[in-house]
Every structure is written in C-alpha cells, then in structure tokens.
Amino acid sequence: MHAWPASEVPALPGKGRDLQIHDTATQGTITLAPGPVARIYVCGITPYDATHIGHAATYNAFDLVQRVWLDTKRQVHYVQNVTDVDDPLLERALRDNQDWTELAERETALFREDMTALRMLPPQHYIGAVEAIPGIVPLVERLRDAGAAYELEGDTYFSVEADPHFGGVSHLDAEAMRLLSAERGGDPDRPGKKNPLDPMLWMAALPGEPSWDGGSLGRGRPGWHIECVAIALDHLGMGFDIQGGGSDLAFPHHEMGASHAQALTGEFPMAKAYVHAGMVALHGEKMSKSKGNLVFVSALRRAGVDPAAIRLALLSHHYRADWEWTDAVLDEAVARLERWRAAVSRPDGIPADALVEEVREALANDLDAPAALAAVDRWVERQIATDGDDESAPGLVSRTVDALLGVAL
Template identity: 85%
Template sequence: MHAWPASEVPALPGQGRDLRIHDTATGGLVTLQPGPVARIYVCGITPYDATHMGHAATYNAFDLVQRVWLDTKRQVHYVQNVTDVDDPLLERAERDGVDWVALAEKETALFREDMTALRMLPPREYIGAVEAIPGIVPLVERLRDLGAAYELEGDVYFSVESDPHFGSVSHLDAAAMRLLSAERGGDPDRPGKKNPVDPMLWMAAREGEPSWDGASLGPGRPGWHIECVAIALDHLGMGFDVQGGGSDLAFPHHEMGASHAQVLTGEFPMAKAYVHAGMVALHGEKMSKSKGNLVFVSQVRRDGVDPAAIRLALLAHHYRADWEWTDQVLQDAVDRLTHWRAAVSRPDGPSADALVEEIRDALSHDLDAPAALAAVDRWAERQESEGGTDTGAPGLVTRAVDALLGVAL
C-alpha cells in the first residue's frame, strides 16, 4: 500500500531541541533522545469514514513530533497502518450495500488526499492489515506455542496474564479495563475466556465474511491489536521511540499491543514513550462515527477553506487537550492565516532569529503548538505596528512556519 507525497521541509539555521513529551506509561514528561534515526509508529484509520477533525488532530500531533526530530538533523522512520478489514468496515459496507474492499480503497484514497492537503509528512511504510496477514499468522502461532494464547470455539485469544508487565501502559484497574473493553471492540462477557479482557488474536472464519489462510490456526482473520504489533516489529523492532495515537487507544489497543510484543520478544518495553492526543468534540460530544457527529476535512476543503487554515485550527489547541470544533475556531484560524500572510508579504521586517528559537522551545516542551502560534502572532503584530529593516526576516518566518508547524504561507 502506498502513502501520500511528501511536502518539502525547509532547512533552518541552527538546530532544534530534543523533545520532552508526555508519556502515558509513566504519567509524566520524558526526554526523547533517539539515535540518528528516530522511530515512530502511529495507528492508522479503519477506512469506513475518512477523515474527520479528530483524526486530523491526532495525525497533526505526530506530524509535529516528526518535524521536531527533523529539526534536530535526525532522520525519521515513521510507520502507519490501515485497518482495512475489521467489523466496523464490514458492517458499514453491508449497511450501504457496497463491497467492503471498494469501500476501504475509496476511504483510504480520500484520507491520502486530506493528509496531502494538510501537509502531513507521510510514513515511510504504510501497511494495510490485509497485506500484513502473512506476518501476523506466525506471531499468533508463536504466542500459542509459548502458552500465551488459547483457543475458544475456533477463535484464538491472548492471555493477558502471560505478560508480567500487563497494565503498565494505561494503569487501569480491572473494572475500568472491563468497561473500556466492552466499549472499544472487546468481548468481556463471552463465556469461556480466562480473563474477561483477553483480546482476540485470530477470529475463525464466519459465514459471509472474508477470511484468509491461517496455517495451523485455520481460516480466519486477525484481531485488531496483533495487526499493529506485526507491522511495528517487522519495520521498527522493539524499543522504538514513540507509539502514538488518540487517547482512546491507550486501552485496550496500546496496552494489548505492548503485551503481545513483550511476550513475543521477551523484551520490555515495546516503545520508549506512549503518546496520546486528545479528543475533538462537536456539540458537546466526542466526534465519533457511532454518534454521527463528524466534521470531515474533505467537506471543509470543498467549502473553500484553505487547508492551511484547517491546520492552524488544529494547532491552536494543545495536542493532549480535549476540545470542541466550532465555527469560531475555524474563523479564528482563517483570520490568523490572513494576518500572517500579510506580515510575510512585506519586503522586510523585524528580525526573526529569536522567533525561530521561540517556536523551537515551545514545540520541544511537549509540543506546545499554541505557544508557538502566539510567538508568530507577536512577530506579525510587530511587523504591522513597527515594521523593520531585516530583508531576510519575512522569508525566515515563512520557512520556519512551514518547517516546524507545517503551515504554508
């Protein structure tokens, strides 16, 4: 599966800072000091409805992570999956009377278009669950051989008790885990499971649903968590720098994935930091497909809004914050974009060297994009009220905003 084209990231004078970022597993800020190649895995979409503002906010956060690393003169090895076979996708295809493969391809193509328009840097590997199945089956077989998996009516489950580190990502108690498992794709009430929150590794073939050869597992399809584990281990290995996604993925998805990988390899932890973006709401409720309260990037673009303004609307909120999408949020972003473009359109202006360092400082401290925007606002206000004689300043601001914030002026 192919990703989307990369926009050029301008080079800036000097060098960026190492990133301090909030790690869900430790509950505090950690300083990331990758090697020459920083490694990041971000969980991708289930393509039955792409791309709402909640998606965009999440991918914007991890785009900033990449940009901070690139500014430190590191390379970035970014991997993202597409869950192109799963119950929600099959249910939507049946509801709409369309082929599930065609639906997945259509929505994935739209997602690529949205990511391109928003100038999100693409992953080096963009892997669908279906194409990963040949690598998933041996992992499930190995977990079974290690005694970490068991069969129940043809389905294969992972035993969470096989991992002594289980719970170290989310730190939830058993009751909270059971509740979230039921809400987020698990089946805690199924009789016969060793632990109610044990996740499925391999679903035996169901009549009328797609299935693949599972070798000794029999025909079927993979569970959700083992999909990402297989892709991450194959392309990044253990101990990669950041596992990223929305805050609703901390449990069960990232918790379960970490346990799968740790049992498979005997190493801990799967990732050095588990980083989670907040949720975006509309009319007081989290945007979700089940509620139908979605604002789609593609629709806002079709309404004539500059993608740079959409990106500024996302950047105006700290990545870990839960916030609400409103018409005013978008209008404020449009106004900010207009102001910034007017400021950099002049032939000279106030020196921007300090501004570049302010943006770097803000982003290196837990991706504080709102502080970075405020710094650019102050420079633009000075340009409007005082002007300046530095002929290189407008160009430097333009390059810095592009390189570090992904906004094209």
C-alpha cells in the same frame, strides 16, 4: 499500500532541541533523545469514514513530532497502518450495500488526499492489515506455542497474564478495563475465556465474511491489536521511540499491543513513550463515527476552506487537550492565516532569529503548539506596527512556520 506525497521541509539555521513529551505509561514528561534515526509508529484509520477533524488533530500531533526530530537533523522512520478489514468496516459495507474492499480503498484514497492537503508528512511504510496477514499468522502461532495464547471454539485469544507488565500503559483497574473492553471492540462477557480481558488474536472464519489462510490456526482474520504489533515489529523492532494515537487507544489497543509484543520477544518496553492526543468534540459530544457527529476535512476543503487554516485551527489547541470544534475556532484560524500572510508578504521586516528559537522551544516542550502560535502572533504584530529593514526576516518566518508547524504561507 502506498502513502501520500511528502511536502518539502525547509532547512532552518541552527539546530532544534530534543523533544520532551508526556508519556502515558510513566504518567510524566520524559526527554526523548533518539539515535540518528528516530522511530515512531502511529495507529492509522479504519477506512469506512475518513477523515474527520478528530483524525486530523491526532495526525497533526505526530506530524509535529516528526518536524521537531527533523529539525534536530535526525532522520525519521515513521510507520502507520490501515485497518482495512475489521467489524466496523464490514458493518458499514453491509449497511450501504457496498463491497467492503471498494469502501476501504475509496476512504483510504480520500484520507491520503486530506493528509496531502494538510501537509502531513507521510510514513515511510504505510501498511494495510490485509497485506500484513502473512506476518501476523506466525506471531499468533508463536504465542500459542509458548502458552501465551489459547483456542476457544476455533478463535485464538491472547492471555493477558502472559505479560507481567500488563496494565502498565493505561494504569486502569480491572473494572475500568472491562468496561472499556466492552465499549471498544472486546468481548469480556464471552464464556470460556480465561480472563474477561483476553483479546482476540485470530477470529475463525464466519459465513459471508472475508477470511484468509491462517495455517495451523485455520481460516480466519486477525484481531485488531496483533495487526499493529506485527507491522511495528517488522519495520521498527522493539524499543522504538513513540507509539502514538488518540487517547481512546491507550486501552485496550496500546495496552494489548504492548503485551503482545513483550510476550513475543521477552523484551520491555515495546515503545519508549506512549503518546496520546486528546479528543475533539462537536456540539458537546466527542466526535465519533458511531454518533455521526463528524466534521470532515474533505467537506471543509470542498467548501473552499484553505487547508492551512484547518491546520492552524488544530494547532491552536494543545495536542493532549480535549476540545470542541466550532465555527469560531475556524474563523479565528482563517483570520490568523490572513494576518500571517500579510506580514510575511512585506519586502523586509523586523529580525526573526529569536522567533525561530521561541517556536523551537515551544514545540520541544511537549509539542506546545499554542505557545508557538503565540510567538508568531507577537512577531506579526510587531511586523505590522513597525518599519523593519531586515530583508531576510519575512522569508525566515515563512520557512520556520512551514518547517516546524507545517503551514505554508
């Protein structure tokens, strides 16, 4: 599976700062100082309805991570998956009387278009669950053979007790885990499981549903968590720098994935930091496919909204915050974009060297994009109010906003 084209990231004078970021697992801020190549895995979409503003907010957060690392003169090895076979996708295809593969391909193509328009830097490896199946099957067999997995009526489950670190990502108690498991694709009430929280590794083939050769596991398809583990271990190995996604992935997805990987390798941790973006609401409720209260990036683009304004709307909220999408949020972003473009369109301006460092400092401080926007706003206000004589300043501001915030002026 291919990703989308990369926009050029301008080089800035000097060098950026190491990233301090909130780690869900340690429940505090840590400083990440990767080697020459920083490694990040971000969980991708299930392509049956893409791309809503909640998706865009999450991928915007991890795009900022990439930009901060690139500004430190590191390379970035970014991996993202596509869950192109799963119950929600199959259910939507059945509801709409569509072929599930055509639905997945169409929505993935739309996602690529939206990411390109929003200037999100693409992953080096963009991997679908289906294409990862040949690598998933051996991992499930290894877990089973090591006693970390078991069979139940043809299905294969992971035993959470196989990982002594289980629970160390989300820090939830057993009852909270059970409730979220039931809500987010698990089956805690299934009779015969060793532990209600044990997640599915391999689902035996069902009539009328797609299935693949699972070797000694029999025909079937993979569980959700082992998919990401197989892709991450294949392309990044253990101990990569960031495992990222929305806050609703902390449990069960990232918790279970960490345990799968740690049981497979005997190493800890799977990722140095577990980073989670907040949820976006609409009309007082979390934006979600199940509720249907979605604002689609493609619909905004078709309505003539500049993608740069959409991105500024996302940047106006801290990535870890839960917030609500409103017309006012977008209107403010459109007005800000107009002010910024007017300011940098002048032939000269007030010096901007200090602004570059302000934006760097804000983003290195747990991706504080609102503080970065405020710094640019202050420069723009002075630029409009003052006759400057620095011919290089407008261009430097444009490059800074493009390189670090992903907004083309």
